[in-house]
Amino acid sequence: MDPSRIKEKIGRFRILVIGRANAGKTTILQRVCNTRENPEIYNSAGKKIDPTVLLASTERGGHGIENEMVFRNNPGFVFHDSRGFEAGVESEFDKVKAFIASRSKKINLMDRLHAIWYCIPMDEASWSFTEGVINFFSQCDTGSIAVMVLFTKFDALYDVAYAQLKSRGASMEEAEELAPKHAEESFAIGSQLKFLYHSKDDADCGPLIECTAGTMDNEVLQQLFVSTQQINLELCMKYAVER
Numbered sequence: 001m002d003p004s005r006i007k008e009k010i011g012r013f014r015i016l017v018i019g020r021a022n023a024g025k026t027t028i029l030q031r032v033c034n035t036r037e038n039p040e041i042y043n044s045a046g047k048k049i050d051p052t053v054l055l056a057s058t059e060r061g062g063h064g065i066e067n068e069m070v071f072r073n074n075p076g077f078v079f080h081d082s083r084g085f086e087a088g089v090e091s092e093f094d095k096v097k098a099f100i101a102s103r104s105k106k107i108n109l110m111d112r113l114h115a116i117w118y119c120i121p122m123d124e125a126s127w128s129f130t131e132g133v134i135n136f137f138s139q140c141d142t143g144s145i146a147v148m149v150l151f152t153k154f155d156a157l158y159d160v161a162y163a164q165l166k167s168r169g170a171s172m173e174e175a176e177e178l179a180p181k182h183a184e185e186s187f188a189i190g191s192q193l194k195f196l197y198h199s200k201d202d203a204d205c206g207p208l209i210e211c212t213a214g215t216m217d218n219e220v221l222q223q224l225f226v227s228t229q230q231i232n233l234e235l236c237m238k239y240a241v242e243r
Contacts, residue, residue, distance in 0.1 A: 019119030020084035024152035035073035076228035085132025123156035
């Protein structure tokens, strides 16, 4: 199907972004949409929400996963935000499970959830997989939705890798040069999930775009995603040639 007809029929590509506050989610979305502006927020009825009202609600503990975030620079993407799962707090986890289940049952493809980006920041001391992360991947049925795991702020682990290399006899120069690669190799790559690493605010999001497209098994959604993104033109040409 021609990409223009796909956009006309389905409209926008819908992504759920999961991760605690300060996990780097907004920065990644800004990079994907090639902008430095903050997104506009709309409720489930399509009404624009005043940012000050939204902030007040968030400070009182309110959080609307059904709200839609849209960047004016690329309105073809619509994002939903989950603040992640704190230890011992099940309410947000239940909301995410219900949201995914509800969106999976939507009749119209435009209303379904098309991808999930799970952001895990690596700048916390003694980082490990939290109970919430484990529960999500063991208990939350994502079906055929493309799921990507992004280890954000990954350069926080470079110092650890540097120290390990030094303890094994590497010189200061060698350890500094090899630390990034050593840190990445310390993480296993799963067969079902794609793991990406983002270290800086200006990190290239091309690999995220390419891996997300490659994970999809629905050709129509794949074409919609590729034609909606605007930062990896080579990917557009690649899929145009393969069609």
